[in-house]
Amino acid sequence: MTGTETSPFDVLPERKGSVGTVLVQTVSDGDRRQLKNWLEEQADYEVAPADIHCGESDCCIMDWQTLLDNQETLRERKHESQIPLPVVLLVPDQRAEAIFRALQTEYQELEPLVDELLGMPLSQFELRQRLDSVLRARTQAAQLHAKHEQLYTILDQHPGHGVMITDTAGTIKYVNQGFEHHSGYTAEEVLGENPRILNSGVHDESFFEELWETVLSGDIWTGELTNERKDGTRYIVDQAIAPLTGPNGDVQRLVAISHEITDLRELADKLEEQRTQLDLLNRVLRHDIRNDMHVVLAWTEFVEPHVDNEGEAMLEKVMTAGEHVVELTDVAKTIVEGIFGDSEPSLEPVEVEPLLRHVIETRRETFEHATISVDGDLPDAFVNANEMLSAVFRNLINNAIQHNDSDEPTVSLKAEERDGSVRIQIADNGPGIPSERREDLFDSDVKGLDSEGTGMGLYLVDKLTEMYDGSVRIEANEPRGSVFIVAFPTIERNAGDQ
Numbered sequence: 001m002t003g004t005e006t007s008p009f010d011v012l013p014e015r016k017g018s019v020g021t022v023l024v025q026t027v028s029d030g031d032r033r034q035l036k037n038w039l040e041e042q043a044d045y046e047v048a049p050a051d052i053h054c055g056e057s058d059c060c061i062m063d064w065q066t067l068l069d070n071q072e073t074l075r076e077r078k079h080e081s082q083i084p085l086p087v088v089l090l091v092p093d094q095r096a097e098a099i100f101r102a103l104q105t106e107y108q109e110l111e112p113l114v115d116e117l118l119g120m121p122l123s124q125f126e127l128r129q130r131l132d133s134v135l136r137a138r139t140q141a142a143q144l145h146a147k148h149e150q151l152y153t154i155l156d157q158h159p160g161h162g163v164m165i166t167d168t169a170g171t172i173k174y175v176n177q178g179f180e181h182h183s184g185y186t187a188e189e190v191l192g193e194n195p196r197i198l199n200s201g202v203h204d205e206s207f208f209e210e211l212w213e214t215v216l217s218g219d220i221w222t223g224e225l226t227n228e229r230k231d232g233t234r235y236i237v238d239q240a241i242a243p244l245t246g247p248n249g250d251v252q253r254l255v256a257i258s259h260e261i262t263d264l265r266e267l268a269d270k271l272e273e274q275r276t277q278l279d280l281l282n283r284v285l286r287h288d289i290r291n292d293m294h295v296v297l298a299w300t301e302f303v304e305p306h307v308d309n310e311g312e313a314m315l316e317k318v319m320t321a322g323e324h325v326v327e328l329t330d331v332a333k334t335i336v337e338g339i340f341g342d343s344e345p346s347l348e349p350v351e352v353e354p355l356l357r358h359v360i361e362t363r364r365e366t367f368e369h370a371t372i373s374v375d376g377d378l379p380d381a382f383v384n385a386n387e388m389l390s391a392v393f394r395n396l397i398n399n400a401i402q403h404n405d406s407d408e409p410t411v412s413l414k415a416e417e418r419d420g421s422v423r424i425q426i427a428d429n430g431p432g433i434p435s436e437r438r439e440d441l442f443d444s445d446v447k448g449l450d451s452e453g454t455g456m457g458l459y460l461v462d463k464l465t466e467m468y469d470g471s472v473r474i475e476a477n478e479p480r481g482s483v484f485i486v487a488f489p490t491i492e493r494n495a496g497d498q
Helices: 029-040 064-080 093-104 124-156 177-183 205-216 262-303 309-339 352-366 389-402 456-467
Strands: 020-025 045-047 059-063 087-092 116-120 162-166 172-175 221-228 234-245 251-258 348-351 371-374 382-385 410-418 421-428 471-476 482-491
Touching (some): 020 029, 020 124, 029 045, 029 124, 059 064, 059 124, 064 087, 087 124, 093 116, 116 124, 162 177, 177 234, 205 251, 348 352, 352 371, 352 389, 352 410, 352 421, 382 482, 389 410, 389 421, 389 482, 456 471, 456 482
Parallel strands (some): 020 045, 020 059, 059 087, 371 410
Antiparallel strands (some): 162 172, 162 251, 221 234, 234 251, 348 382, 410 421, 421 482
C-alpha cells in the first residue's frame, strides 16, 4: 500500500453496484491493518469480521500462507457452490512472476483457487480496480446461476416436451411429464438411474462415446435416437443434449430435450450466450486491464526516484496509462450491453479527425519505441457511432505494434472520404498475415490468453464496426506487413439533431 503518502490514485472512480464484503486474511498484521483501514474508508466495501468462514464473504484477500492454510475450504466451496468466491492473492512485487509460474507448475492444484495476483507494495487505485473486477464477475456469475434455476421452473411448465436432466456422470436428476409420457416410466422409477435404461440396442458403443465426448467438452449434441419404452416397444425422438456450465465454465448438468424442442432450445441458446458474455467480460477485465496496469506500474518505477520536473512529466504518463485502464472497463461494458444486449446501442454523430488524432497521440505515448505517422490530411467527416469508436483504431494500432517483429515497428495511418463513406487504412511493417488466416482473425477465440495480447482486440474491432454499419478487412502491405482497412458511412454534422 502507499501508506499516508499523497498519491495521484487517491481520487478513485465510483464503482456502480452493491457493497462487497471483503475478508482480509494475511500473516502480516501490518498488511492486514492497512488493508482493513483503507477498505473501511470506502463506501463500496465492507470488511468482513476476522472470525467468519472465508466462504461467507463476497471476496477474500489472502497471502501465500493463508492460501495454503485455507486451500481445502476454498476447494470445497468451489465444488459445492454455484457462485464463485473470488480470491485475490497478495504477493511481493519482485516475486510476482515467479509465483505465477509456480501456480502453473508445481502448485497447479492451487491455480484454480486464485482469481487475481496483486503485487505488494500497491496503490489504492490498483487494489480497487482488482476488487471491482472480481466482484463484478461474481455478480455476473450469480445472475447466471439464477437463470439456471429458472430453467427448472420453466421446464416444469412445459410438460408437452420430453426433458431429462443428468449430472456429468449420467445420473438422472430430473424428468418432466413429457418424458414420462414418451418412455412409460414415472419420475420415481428413473431418478437416480442412468439413461441406458432407455437403450434399445439400435446404436453401437461408438455412437454413445461420441455423444458423451461432445457434451462433456461443452458442446451441444443433436441427433436422432431410437429408445425403448418401459413396455419394451421402441420409439424415435429428435433430441438435443445441451451442457449447463457453472461460473467457471465447467460442465455441471446435461439437459436432453426430446420431440418438440423449439422453445426450449431458444432458452438453452440464450443461457449459453450469457455464459459466453460472462467469459468475454472476464477475459477483458482480468487480462487487458492487467496489461495496461503493467504499463502504469512500469512508469511508476521511473517516477519513484524523481522529485523534480522530470518526475512530474513521467507522472503525467502514469495518469495517461491509468486513463487507458478505465477505458478498458468501458470496452467490457460496451461488449456486454452494446453488442450482446437486447436494446439498440445509442449512436450519435462523431467527428473522425479529432478522434483519430487523440488515438494517435495516446498510442505514441504508450509505444515510444514505435513510429506512428499520418499519410496526408485527415478528413473532416462525421460517422454514426459513440464514444467507443476510438477503441476500433486503438486496438488496430496496438495490434500492429504488439505483433510486429521489426527492430523499429512502423505504423502508417491514411484516411480519405469519398462516395458517402470514410475509409481509414492502418498499415504496418510486421510479419504480415497469411491469407488463409485473415477470414477468421476476428473470431473471439483465435488467440489464447498465454500469447501477447488476448485476441479480443480484433474481435472487438469487428463487432464495433458492425455496430456502426461499417466494415473491416485485411490486405497485404508492400513490401512487408499488413493493412487493416476500416470503412464507415458518413453522415451530416447535425444528423442526430431533432
